Every structure is written in C-alpha cells, then in structure tokens.
Amino acid sequence: MNRESMELSAPYVAASSEAETRMLHCWAEVFDLDRVGLDDDFFELGGDSLLATTMVTSVHAAFGVKLRESQLADLCTPRRLLASFVASNAAGGAKLPANVIAVNPGGKRAPLFMIHGAAGIVFLQPRFRAALDPEQPVYLFQARGYDGTAAPLGSVEKIAADYLRSILEIQPGPPWNLVAYCAGGWIAVELVKQMQRQGLVPRSVVLVDTNLPLGMRKDYSLKRPRIGTLRLPMLPDSAVGLINAGRALTRRIRFFVSTGSFRHVDGSAALDDPAVHRHLVSRMRRRNEKRAASKLKALDASPEQGSPGMDAASMADVYASEAAAVTSASLKLAYRSYAPSPSDYPFTFISSLARSAPFDDPDYPINRLLPNRRVVMSGETHGDAVSSPETAILIQKIVHEGTVAGSDPSTRPSAMIEGQPVAG
16 A cells, blocks of 8 residues: 555654664555655554554564553554663663553643453554543553463452552552553552552542443343343342253353363363363464454454554454463453452443443442442443543543542532533
8 A cells, every 4th residue: 555645744854874764664664665764653644452462563563562452542553662672771661560551641730540341452543542632641551461470360349459569669659540441440449448448548539431340240131131221020039049050051061062071161260271271272263363354344344443454363362362262361360269258339321322221220239339429421321431532531531539438428529521421
C-alpha cells in the first residue's frame, strides 16, 4: 500500500540514522506500506490490538527490546518508540513493576490504576484515551504470565495482593483511584478489601460492565429463570445444587471423552494437573485461533483498518501463544472459583444497557454483596461500555468527584452524571 494514499496528520519525515531506518522498516512491514515516516501515528495508520502485538514482536526481533502492547498507546510514533529505548537505557531500565504500563506518567492529576478483564491485558482505544483529561496519568495492569516472563497467579486473592503491592510501590500515599474492566472488577473488589484490612481507603473505584463471577452467574440464572421477558418463580437452593452437580458430572464426562481421565476441571488448582493443563490450554488456544480468524475476516472486509497481508496462521500465532493461553485459562479458573464476601465500599458500576437489567432485582447477588453500589449507564452493548469516549468522560468525572468508603450517601457523587441515569 502507498503511504501517500492515506490521510495522515504528520508530514513524511525520513530516517537520519541506522536505528531510525530499522525502526521505520519494522513499521512499514507491520502495516504493509511502501514507507512510514518518523512521526506517523500508529492509530492513524490503522493500528489496533492485533497489530500492536505484531509490532511488539517485530520490534523485539529488530532491537532486542521487550515491549507490551499497551505501551503503543503512548509511544504511538516511530520517533517516540525509539526515544523510549534511549530514555530507558539512560535511566538504567524501567522502574515500574514488570506487568504495569505507564501512560502519560507526567500528568498532574492523581493517577488512575486500570485493571484488565478476562483477556488479561488493557488496551486503551485512541478515542477512549483522547476523552481523558490531558493531565491524567494512567497505569495499566497486565496479568502476570501473559508475556511468558512469569507464572500466572492462580487466584483472585493472589492477583489482588500482587496488584496492591504494585500500586503502593508506584503511589505510596492517597488518593488511590481504581478502574477495573469486566471480570477484573472482582480483582478490584478483593483489592479494596485488602486495602481496608491495612487501614487504606481508595478515593474511587469504578467497575466497567462487571458481571457476576461465572459460578455465581450460573447459579443466579438458574434461581431466576426467564422465558423471554417473563420471570418465572425462583428455584430453591436444593434444586440449583442438583442442577450444578449434574453440570459438573457432565463436564467430567466430556473431559474423560477428550483425555481418558475422569477429573475435576473447574477448581483453582486444576492447571496443576498435567492432563487438565493440556486440555484447558489447548481449548483456550483454539478459542483464540477462532478469534484471530474472525479478525482476519473483518480486516479482509475493511483493509484500511489493518494490514491486509496478514494471514490467519500469523494471527493465530499472535493471539494463541502458549503463555497467553495458560494465563487466560488460569484467569478463567480464578474468576470461576472466586466467592466474594460483602463489602460496604461505595463502588460505582458503569453498565451497558445489555447488562443493566439484573440491578433492578433485589435478589441479584451484586445488590446484596455490594449494597452501597451505584450504577451509571453508558452505551447499549458491552463494547460500548468498555471503550466509548462517554465511558472515559464518566470515569474522569467520577474520579474528579471522588468517593469515600462508609461516607453518608448525601456526600457521595451526584446521582446524575452527564445526564446519565443512575440505578439504585
């Protein structure tokens, strides 16, 4: 593809050193372009999470430098990316924990600590980041094990403890502001409990489209069955227990058919069993390969969104590495096994319309576990809630207003934010 055919905000700037030449060659190959300039923007060129992972691989091969995909949100031009290598070498290496990415660390506002969801990594969309305050520093957590440099942590409690240590290392004193995506909301809930046990109180905690942990979610759907919009009478706990026992037996039988072993595959320690490990990781890699094939289909339909020259096999390699599959499988087991206890902290949920209905049910477990929660609506779908500029604006406003655990409701943030209704 010809660079001149694209609408880019920066004029072309050629390389003036051997290192710059190598860097521009990496970018041109990733984007399948005839040339790339030093100030060309990753996202204007059509960059996305897939191409970010490809870029990380390419840069590592050319420079021997290990990056994480989320760093491209800040180091979004070849010039900035190369300058970060120089700055890192001059400083003697990064000071941050290995699984934390800094975005705009020099901003003057109190930092945001963002926790990943089930995927194990946070990738800020350009439109989302642009909606944050220009002075807002952000620290992104990536699940340990995702990049293959460490073993994944096996429980929500261990993950929360690890992230709390990192937060206090980066920011020893208040205010602490946390944002967690999807299933990662339960890491934040556990992290708050551990903070409270140490006498620490976060200023605000925002959970973006967080649902129940998988085990509790299935129990709730069984206890509150529906036919369309019609809610049926609640099932007793004994009936739910019988159904769950039947489901567990079915999973064991499926595992036996696949592997020849009749074993439990849902516990937090399941990956310690070699047979279970092979089975679960293989399933996760196949799932990621399907995602890669789906992504390729989308790129074929809209080549301007990415590199049309990539094939399904290379995408599968990017998404379905052994380390990523092991970490994703470990996270899924950790979320499934987590059984949260009640908390009086005033969490704020940013919910999509698609996931908002259960909050109106007094028996919804989140309403009982987190009685001081409030719910703010943002977007119709889960994708809207986690990536839209409106969500970024809501987060910024919530953090600006702040919350204090145990505070009187009259002192909490207003019940209407940017015209969005609050449930509860």
